[in-house]
Amino acid sequence: MTGADKNAINLRHKTRTAKHKQVVDKRIAAAKVDKGLLLVITGNGKGKSSSAFGMVARTLGYGLKAAVFQFIKGKEEVGERAYFVRDPNMRWERCGEGFTWETQDRDRDISAARAGWEKAKEALADPTVHLVVLDEQTYLVNYRYLSLEEIMPAIEARPAMQHVVITGRAAHDVFVEAADTVSAIRDVKHAFRAGVKAQQGIDL
């Protein structure tokens, strides 16, 4: 490539990106609303809870309070919990007793879900909590452990600037419709299906 060719490419790049900047800047200027968001991270792919925990790190990074309620996962210690609970702004509640096929006791699962939800409602009523993560909450609805009528009013009545993230597969339409942001993670490929064990730092 000659120097003249390169200059031409660079000039085209500059013109094109300058035009693009106008479009982007206009869109950013149009986004004026500040509000507490409801985010739903669903789908079968890897990254739903991880993504919520990334937002926990962001929140704690500003010295703001975050609360995580894990509705399904059991009592085993995992990396993210070990890491975040060191922060005085973090509240972390393990409300579940494990997956249904681990407990095999529907009444016990329902009691655990209800007890967890009572705790989550405290955070959803507390304006000092900037972010509430309802991890794997979709299953509570899908398994009929809790009704949407029990869940939605607390989410809708939360403080105006509080963000809520709901994670889990197969999010109910009511969650999707109520949400400001919805991401559906598609499982294109997963190491587990190729015989790889859950890995520290990645899966737990």
Add this chain to the structure above:
Amino acid sequence: MTGADKNAINLRHKTRTAKHKQVVDKRIAAAKVDKGLLLVITGNGKGKSSSAFGMVARTLGYGLKAAVFQFIKGKEEVGERAYFVRDPNMRWERCGEGFTWETQDRDRDISAARAGWEKAKEALADPTVHLVVLDEQTYLVNYRYLSLEEIMPAIEARPAMQHVVITGRAAHDVFVEAADTVSAIRDVKHAFRAGVKAQQGIDL
């Protein structure tokens, strides 16, 4: 519902979940391989970088080392960086100068990408680093700032137990094929399109 109905439901639940547990346990037992994974988190939806940062928290939670290379994002301070850099096991490099439409200077973007990639290669050669995040690296290839021939050998020759996460839209097929786990995040709904500004703790 009578007590007898409830008992019948609970018994059915126990039988079904016990059967499911056999299937799950068998699958878990079959997953015997321990290896450093290559994960690709792509798609247009919200949650790609957040998900990588969740894995950073998991890694640091075990007292293991993590390294993040941000190839596009500019120099503004964000929550996740502020949070993680407090940890002595964290290396965080902001290699980008912002999006193309911000810099409007292709030569400068390419130099920044190359300098960043040289640093990332150090981490990819260091067996004490448990997790390497190549944040928004897909764009380096898509914009032709770096070739796959420059990138793939360093990823393939990394230490056997090191995990690598590549994030960014429109991941090249070569990344997808080389990866152990691929998640594609679909943008079902995004608050920004409804006029909501980027929110602390959620987007930055």
